[in-house]
Amino acid sequence: MxxxxxxxxxxxxxxxxxxxxxxxxxxxxxxxxxxxxxxxxxxxxxxxxxxxxxxxxxxxxxxxxxxxxxxxxxxxxxxxxxxxxxxIYQECCLFKIQSDLFFEDPNIQKIISASNVRIVTVEREFFVLEKAGRRSEIESLYQQLKPFGIMQFVRSARIxxxxxxxxxxxxxxxxxx
CATH class of the missing domain: 3.30.70.260 (ACT domain)
Known part of the structure; x- marks a missing residue:
């Protein structure tokens, strides 16, 4: 190289x-x-x-x-x-998604289970997911959740x-x- x-x-x-x-x-x-x-x-x-x-x-x-x-x-x-x-490095991100999707679409629940995502909060209008990992894992999760309509997204810098x-x-x- x-x-x-x-x-x-x-x-x-x-x-x-x-x-x-x-x-x-x-x-x-x-x-x-x-x-x-x-x-x-x-x-x-x-x-x-x-x-x-x-x-x-x-x-x-x-x-x-x-x-x-x-x-x-x-x-x-x-x-x-x-x-x-x-x-050894990580990044962290938060996703805000409409709450009705969480209860009505089993695909979101499957994505959450398979992605080692933590549910931070569930409110009447929205829920918030947290994911820590490599940037590629976060980008993959972003692409999976995008079709459901991400209301807000933020990613931290590398630590x-x-x-x-x-x-x-x-x-x-x-x-x-």
Missing amino acids: SSEEKKLYTVSIYTENNVGLLNRISAIFQRRHINIESINTSISEIEGVSRWTIVVKVTEPQIQKIIGQIEKQVDVIRAYYHMDEET AITKESLNISPLLTAFQA
């Missing part, structure tokens, strides 16, 4: 939680005309440190340069990049942890001290 072939990379960034960092990080991708496929930020395993997960489709030389630029940001503690096979140890904990512990 050529290093010039574009592949999906998951970028993990550990940062201080400061205003303006989102603009600076997104500018790194914007300057290179790289579309961010998904972006998520949350607390990390260390208090006061945020963890970002960004998914991009680029070449390996591009991702190496991007990581270098990200790590130059004052608020960034450390940045890594990973291939899909090096991570991911690495299979290998990042050896970030000692660095983060030192940062916290």
